[in-house]
Amino acid sequence: MSEITRPTKALAVLAFLIISMIIPTVQVHADEDLVDESVEAPTEEGISRTSVVTEFNVSVTFKYEANKPELLNFQEAMKLFSRSLYDASEGAFRLRNVDIWTNMKNAGSSEIVIENEGGYYRAWTNRGGIDLPYSQVHLGKSAYGAQWNQPQGTNTILHEWGHFALYLPDEYEDVPDGHGGNISIPWCHNCIMSDGNFTEYCGVWNHNYTNPNAEAKSCWEQIVEHYPGAAANEPKSEVEVEQNGPVYNIPAEDPNIVLHVADMCVTAQDLTLIGTPTTGDTTTLYALVHNLDGLLASNDLEIEVFDGPRGDNKFITGSSKVVMQ
Numbered sequence: 001m002s003e004i005t006r007p008t009k010a011l012a013v014l015a016f017l018i019i020s021m022i023i024p025t026v027q028v029h030a031d032e033d034l035v036d037e038s039v040e041a042p043t044e045e046g047i048s049r050t051s052v053v054t055e056f057n058v059s060v061t062f063k064y065e066a067n068k069p070e071l072l073n074f075q076e077a078m079k080l081f082s083r084s085l086y087d088a089s090e091g092a093f094r095l096r097n098v099d100i101w102t103n104m105k106n107a108g109s110s111e112i113v114i115e116n117e118g119g120y121y122r123a124w125t126n127r128g129g130i131d132l133p134y135s136q137v138h139l140g141k142s143a144y145g146a147q148w149n150q151p152q153g154t155n156t157i158l159h160e161w162g163h164f165a166l167y168l169p170d171e172y173e174d175v176p177d178g179h180g181g182n183i184s185i186p187w188c189h190n191c192i193m194s195d196g197n198f199t200e201y202c203g204v205w206n207h208n209y210t211n212p213n214a215e216a217k218s219c220w221e222q223i224v225e226h227y228p229g230a231a232a233n234e235p236k237s238e239v240e241v242e243q244n245g246p247v248y249n250i251p252a253e254d255p256n257i258v259l260h261v262a263d264m265c266v267t268a269q270d271l272t273l274i275g276t277p278t279t280g281d282t283t284t285l286y287a288l289v290h291n292l293d294g295l296l297a298s299n300d301l302e303i304e305v306f307d308g309p310r311g312d313n314k315f316i317t318g319s320s321k322v323v324m325q
Contacts, residue, residue, distance in 0.1 A: 054227060055096035056165065061110040066102040070141075074100060074114070075257050077148035081157045082255050088158060088192060088200050089223070090241070092230040093166075095255035105260065111164070112137045112157075120144050123156050129164040137164050155196045162201070167226050168193050168219050171202065187211045190238075193219055205238045 121140025129135030171194035191202035207218030
């Protein structure tokens with residue numbers, strides 16, 4: 001996982017800097033970027049399971065200028081969500097690469113978006129949205145007041161991802177509470193699609209087949225329909241459900257999470273020019289590169305150099321040397 005560092009200097013041959021992170025965006029498509037691979041799951045209390053693991057590459061966008069605490073919080077939330085997904089699916093699914101953007105960057109192509117909505121914004125998405133154009137998981141600034149890296153936040157993401165990527169339905173019913181709101185009445189015991197206090201998927205042993213509003217197949221039956229490889233992981237009874245596992249090697253198996261930090265800048269007082277160059281000379285310019293939060297997620301920078309304002313399009317070079325110290 002990417003560690004956040006605070007570099008102090010950048011060395012570049014330049015006249016004017018426009019800086020952005022150079023990490024490529026990874027998009028998710030069910031038929032292209034989901035990678036199936038057979039792995040041997042670690043042993044927990046004598047249980048060894050051979051898993052077909054589907055790894056999701058996910059892009060996340062804040063639809064506003066997220067601050068440093070928000071970015072770090074959601075970075076941690078995605079790590080915990082990956083672990084919860086792995087647990088709930090008995091080793092069938094987890095995240096591999098996560099790119100987190102801010103200030104609307106890639107908002108149209110991200111799988112998860114954080115709306116500029118606080119309070120009790122209700123998360124939502126489309127069932128099977130992973131195969132639908134422009135479909136996304138929509139989250140607010142918090143999970144009904146809880147931080148995203150807290151259990152209520154992680155479980156909310158797990159529930160919505162069940163709709164979006166695993167094609168699962170809701171297994172509860174909203175009924176009026178008599179005060180202008182709703183109360184959610186769960187149909188199944190121990191199913192994240194029924195009750196946010198649970199962290200497993202229902203199977204043939206506990207799916208409510210008699211409820212007139214419930215679908216004819218359990219969550220696990222539907223998962224296997226869309227991901228046949230997960231059949232090796234499907235529990236056949238409640239005894240087979242590993243409530244807190246399987247556990248994989250942490251942090252070695254946690255997703256690679258990259259924070260893309262926008263709006264970096266160099267101010268006049270941050271510049272140190274070496275020598276007194278004249279027209280045609282090549283010179284060295286030392287510059288302090290930073291943003292308002294002093295946050296930089298990588299030493300990889302793309303530098304575009306212009307002679308004068310960028311709008312004049314007097315492009316000089318895009319291959320300037322940058323050394324972060």
